Amino acid sequence: MTPSHYEIRLDGRLDPRWTAWFDGMTLTTTEHVTTLRGAVADQAALHGLLRKVRDLGLPLVAVLRLETEPLLDRPH
Secondary structure, three states, X not given: OOOEEEEEEEEOOOOHHHHHXXXXXXXXXXXXXXXXXXXXXXHHHHHHHHHHHHHHOOOEEEEEEEOOOOHHHOOO
């Protein structure tokens, strides 16, 4: 099974050192939002990741499943 890619947005700032705790996901911050992006193996892994977010106490803004299949390769 191919992992799915997700973007998770949190209201608040996390220091880049938290990257390791989030299984190597890319962590970026703007003034008030932290964004986690990366591959998630399956639904169980996604729920584990969301539990970590909950444990931090930062409000969850969005969870987006990202398109990984190029548009040109889709059947018509």
